[in-house]
Amino acid sequence: MSERLVIKNGRVVDPSQQMDAVLDVAIEDGLLRLIAPNIDATGGDTFDATGMVVAPGFIDMHVHLREPGFEYAETIESGSRAAAAGGFTSICCMPNTQPVNDSPTVTSYITERARRHAIVNVYPIGAITKNSAGEELAQITSMRHAGIVAISDDGRPVMNARLVRRAMEFAKSLNIPLIEHCEDLDLSAGGDMHEGVESVRLGLHGIPRASEDVMVARDILLAELTGARYHVAHISSRNAVDMVAFAKSRGLAVTAEATPHHFALADRDMQPYDSNYKMKPPLRAPRDVDAIARGLASGAIDAVATDHAPHPGDEKMQEFERCPFGIIGLETAIPLTLERLFHPGMVSLTRFVSMFTEKPAGILSLDKGTLKPGAAADVTIFALNPPWTYDVNKSPSKSRNTPFHGREFKGGAVATIVAGKIVWRRDDW
Numbered sequence: 001m002s003e004r005l006v007i008k009n010g011r012v013v014d015p016s017q018q019m020d021a022v023l024d025v026a027i028e029d030g031l032l033r034l035i036a037p038n039i040d041a042t043g044g045d046t047f048d049a050t051g052m053v054v055a056p057g058f059i060d061m062h063v064h065l066r067e068p069g070f071e072y073a074e075t076i077e078s079g080s081r082a083a084a085a086g087g088f089t090s091i092c093c094m095p096n097t098q099p100v101n102d103s104p105t106v107t108s109y110i111t112e113r114a115r116r117h118a119i120v121n122v123y124p125i126g127a128i129t130k131n132s133a134g135e136e137l138a139q140i141t142s143m144r145h146a147g148i149v150a151i152s153d154d155g156r157p158v159m160n161a162r163l164v165r166r167a168m169e170f171a172k173s174l175n176i177p178l179i180e181h182c183e184d185l186d187l188s189a190g191g192d193m194h195e196g197v198e199s200v201r202l203g204l205h206g207i208p209r210a211s212e213d214v215m216v217a218r219d220i221l222l223a224e225l226t227g228a229r230y231h232v233a234h235i236s237s238r239n240a241v242d243m244v245a246f247a248k249s250r251g252l253a254v255t256a257e258a259t260p261h262h263f264a265l266a267d268r269d270m271q272p273y274d275s276n277y278k279m280k281p282p283l284r285a286p287r288d289v290d291a292i293a294r295g296l297a298s299g300a301i302d303a304v305a306t307d308h309a310p311h312p313g314d315e316k317m318q319e320f321e322r323c324p325f326g327i328i329g330l331e332t333a334i335p336l337t338l339e340r341l342f343h344p345g346m347v348s349l350t351r352f353v354s355m356f357t358e359k360p361a362g363i364l365s366l367d368k369g370t371l372k373p374g375a376a377a378d379v380t381i382f383a384l385n386p387p388w389t390y391d392v393n394k395s396p397s398k399s400r401n402t403p404f405h406g407r408e409f410k411g412g413a414v415a416t417i418v419a420g421k422i423v424w425r426r427d428d429w
């Protein structure tokens with residue numbers, strides 16, 4: 001007896017098939033079988049998606065799961081539950097754990113823990129350098145064989161350009177992208193927020209835009225030199241967006257992601273000395289925020305990624321200068337992107353879905369991000385309009401560091417289906 005689920009009457013939006021129509025979606029034994037009108041649902045389960053959007057499972061290509069090493073902040077299991085509650089069916093975890101994911105042993109540990117405990121697909125990203133120390137290359141080839149989908153020293157940049165060149169050559173031979181956390185450490189040293197009028201007003205040390213820009217420029221030149229696939233993590237500066245657009249116009253394999261907080265908040269929105277507004281790169285000036293939103297609308301920036309970065313309360317409840325950088329973001333990504341890009345009419349629904357599906361899948365060569373028959377039945381169902389208020393205290397994440405607690409949203413995730421199984425479902429819509 002096969003397991004069958006039919007999603008009825010949803011607006012099916014799948015950019016990978018140029019599909020946008022009210023249809024039924026039939027899932028059988030974990031795979032997508034058929035998308036058509038009026039599919040007979042007898043003998044199986046049904047999900048009534050009337051008035052909702054049915055899309056390929058959303059992918060977050062940038063999260064921190066904190067396991068191994070910092071399980072008090074997040075685990076692979078708790079992070080995967082937060083992902084499901086945000087509508088994500090696949091997440092990619094950055095290597096800055098303890099130990100750092102710089103060897104196939106750690107990669108295998110993560111994939112094995114994910115296989116047993118995660119409720120969504122977890123793809124590890126391996127370190128570029130040993131211990132992400134920026135000095136010698138990590139075991140990139142053997143990590144690739146163990147399952148990494150990209151390399152990055154995220155949390156830190158690789159300051160040595162010669163090493164980046166070598167890493168790009170490795171990445172190219174393995175056909176994976178190099179993801180850079182673009183921050184010139186000499187320019188950003190000691191900074192806690194964006195350098196500008198607001199940092200002067202608050203008396204905090206600033207991180208200039210140029211700290212990001214010079215590294216994006218360097219890396220684009222190295223991507224041209226090596227022919228590697230190069231991806232800018234959490235792009236935040238207007239100049240960097242222009243440079244990525246320029247690289248694309250030259251035909252280079254250069255891509256970028258932006259986080260919801262970088263297009264939803266500017267430095268002037270910070271609550272003074274509230275560490276829930278402290279992240280790297282920092283919240284920038286309003287003209288940067290506009291450039292990020294416009295870059296996502298034009299396609300200069302390919303994807304939305306959360307940079308979900310859990311820190312427990314006692315780490316974030318210190319003086320601003322001592323607090324670690326980063327906020328959680330899995331459960332607020334869809335509503336913030338609806339709020340800032342879709343509801344004002346900056347992006348179509350197709351573009352909205354593609355930023356979370358076919359774009360990240362393409363950047364990482366994942367066999368995901370589509371509802372084509374035969375593919376694994378990873379499906380995200382979301383609503384565009386119902387109002388709700390985000391309560392971080394109900395989050396499955398182990399951490400609570402967010403500036404969006406109590407924010408009123410319009411629309412968000414309704415159900416998350418992984419390999420044909422409903423792993424999370426909102427009960428009040």
Ligand SMILES: [Zn+2]
Binds near residue numbers: 154156281
């Ligand atoms: Zn980073």
